[in-house]
Amino acid sequence: MALNWGILGGSAFALAQMAPAIHSAKGARLTALATSSSDKASAFQAYFPDLRIHRSYEELLEDSDIDAVYIPLPNTLHVEWTMKALQAGKHVLSEKPVAMKAAEIDALIVMRDRTGLLATEAFMIAHHPQWQRTRALIVDGAIGKLVHVQGLFSYNNADQPGNIRNTPETGGGAIPDIGVYTYGSTRFATGEEITTITHADLDYENGVDTLARVEARFETFSASWVNSMRMHPAQMMSFVGEAGVIRLSAPFNAGVFDEAQVELHHGDKVVTVERFPGVNHYVLQVEAFCRSVAEGKPFAWSLEDAQATQSLIDAVYAKAGAD
Structure with a gap:
């Protein structure tokens, strides 16, 4: 059975890359988009006429037909909406970086483990x-x-x-x-x-x-x-x-x-x-995500991987500030 996907936000990158990838991936079905912009909604529906449009992110997360969400929002919003999506019972693929500080990912790991859902960073x-x-x-x-x-x-x-x-x-x-x-x-x-x-x-x-x-x-x-x-x-x-x-x-x-x-x-x-x-590594990423959810297959990039890279980024900024 295909995983029904929703996208939080009508970003240009989501329209150009990830929406087509979800649409093309085996085991995935692009079902819904959350955006308050009629122009962005129309741009997506020009390519995906059956796409369901929600006028708020909360409305999409309340949609019981949605199994997984892709989050292409600005970097500072990734932790907040990944957490809300997990709390709503959705699997989550968040754009990178999933957080602005490594310590922020701790709460996501706890929520992922508590819910048993797949949550990870889109390191395609x-x-x-x-x-x-x-x-x-x-x-x-x-x-x-x-x-x-x-x-x-x-x-x-x-x-x-x-x-x-x-x-x-x-x-x-x-x-x-x-x-x-x-x-x-x-x-x-x-x-x-x-x-x-x-x-x-x-x-x-x-x-x-x-x-x-x-x-x-x-x-x-x-x-x-x-x-x-x-x-x-x-x-x-x-x-x-x-x-x-x-x-x-x-x-x-x-x-x-x-x-x-x-x-x-x-x-x-x-x-x-x-x-x-x-x-197309975007398609491969979505297919691997769907297999992980459906069959428990290992996913190549975890929140722990994202946290380790973010720790490196944090160290770079710290070193630059110290110098």
């Missing part, structure tokens, strides 16, 4: 085969002992001062928006946690970080990341070992920024390239 890249392959290559020793990880993710929205990513009231900033990917993917691929943030140099505009240069030590390797909302669009992740290098060409917006490819550099200038065309 964990479901992409390029990342599962990268993790397997590292574990299998394809590059020998891992020495250093380097990550970059950037775009430029300087011409959008009203964008929620550029306003502190909505939890904006380069780190909450895209640092979560460079930091979280490092943790996901290696299975390790930071021991210390050694350097954090942040540029701010209007109270939000727009450029973050960060260096860290993990248990057995070092890492350096750059994230910016004031640079030309770019993204890459590299895992450098004693015997080789793994490089991902489109680690975060696979199929949009570029084709997903995992390059393995090893031996005497030997390069092996694995390609993953046509993979």
Whole structure:
């Protein structure tokens, strides 16, 4: 039986990516949207004519036909509405970051465990085969002992001062928006946690970080990341070992920024390239969510994972403030 989904808020991202993903995913049925905007409701119904429209978030949560909700609201609202959805008996997939501070996730974990519902963060890249392959290559020793990880993710929205990513009231900033990917993917691929943030140099505009240069030590390797909302669009992740290098060409917006490819550099200038065309990690994420609810299958990214990444983010801000 398909899981009936509702979406809290008519965001542009939900319309462009997650609503189509829910609609296309096996085991899922896009059923309802909560928005007080007639224009946003019409935009969704143009693609999904049978979509039920609720004029408030509370009204959708009271809808007994809804089994699960997707929350694409501004960052500062994720904890509040994830908690309310769980209290209403709904499974929850919240956009990242699920919270603005790691400690805020404690209450969500307690409520998740109390209700027995699935609640997690929409860290879609964990479901992409390029990342599962990268993790397997590292574990299998394809590059020998891992020495250093380097990550970059950037775009430029300087011409959008009203964008929620550029306003502190909505939890904006380069780190909450895209640092979560460079930091979280490092943790996901290696299975390790930071021991210390050694350097954090942040540029701010209007109270939000727009450029973050960060260096860290993990248990057995070092890492350096750059994230910016004031640079030309770019993204890459590299895992450098004693015997080789793994490089991902489109680690975060696979199929949009570029084709997903995992390059393995090893031996005497030997390069092996694995390609993953046509993979939609948003659809895979929804399908994995539905399987977890219906069959109890493990889900690749838990609230505990989200909390560990948020702890890293908290440490970055603390280091930047200390410096």
